[in-house]
Amino acid sequence: MYEGFLRDVVLLQGLSHSERSKIADALVSRVYEDGEQVVRQGEVGDTFFFVEEGEALVRKRVGNGDEVVVVGKLVKGDYFGELSLLRLAPRAATVEAVVRPTVDAKKIGPKLKVAALDAPAFTRLLGPLREIMERRAGESYLM
Numbered sequence: 001m002y003e004g005f006l007r008d009v010v011l012l013q014g015l016s017h018s019e020r021s022k023i024a025d026a027l028v029s030r031v032y033e034d035g036e037q038v039v040r041q042g043e044v045g046d047t048f049f050f051v052e053e054g055e056a057l058v059r060k061r062v063g064n065g066d067e068v069v070v071v072g073k074l075v076k077g078d079y080f081g082e083l084s085l086l087r088l089a090p091r092a093a094t095v096e097a098v099v100r101p102t103v104d105a106k107k108i109g110p111k112l113k114v115a116a117l118d119a120p121a122f123t124r125l126l127g128p129l130r131e132i133m134e135r136r137a138g139e140s141y142l143m
Contacts, residue, residue, distance in 0.1 A: 002027050002115060009050060009077050011129060019125070026121040032056075032097040032112040038080075041094045045084025048122040049095075051076055054112035060093040073098075082133045085122050 002024035006012050012020055029052065032038055038049065041061055051074050058072035058080070071093060074080060084091050097112035117125070126133070 005050075005052060005077075005115070009079070011079060011132065015128075019128075023117070023121075023125050026117055026125060027115040028117075030114050030116050032114070034097055034099040034107065034111070036112075037094055037096045038112070038114065039084075039091050039093075039095050041092065042090045045081055045091050046119045048081040048085055048117045048119075048126070049079060049114040050117075051078045051080075052113040052115050053110040054100075055098040055109070056080075056095050056112055057098055058093045058095050068094075082122075082126075085119055086130065086134055 003021065006020045006024055012023070015023075027050070030038075032054075038056065039045065039047075041059075053076060056074040057070050058074060059068050060071045061068050074095065080095050081091075083089070100107040100109045100111075102108070
């Protein structure tokens with residue numbers, strides 16, 4: 001089910017077919033409603049996610065914590081949740097499903113659908129990509 005999707009994820013393009021197949025076998029699909037939080041800043045992370053469909057906003061509390069700013073947008077093929085797992089630290093940001101526009105009482109665009117990988121599978125299967133994810137996390141999450 002996930003083979004084709006994972007082939008298009010930039011992070012995983014250096015992996016062999018066999019390695020991607022093992023990841024595909026461990027993924028669990030989850031769907032989130034508009035505005036629903038997938039992860040919350042400050043919580044302990046135990047899951048890594050790939051965006052399968054839809055869009056998500058990345059929000060971060062700054063300063064004394066009263067101000068929340070949007071620091072990114074995630075779309076199909078993007079991933080999140082790795083920083084907490086790599087560094088055994090609380091979540092660096094909140095990720096939530098975008099609120100889709102409504103036309104004639106119908107939502108436009110797909111709901112947020114993610115493929116989730118639990119912490120043990122993340123460590124076992126994505127270990128070879130640790131250095132790449134650490135480097136990208138340093139570039140993406142600084143603020």
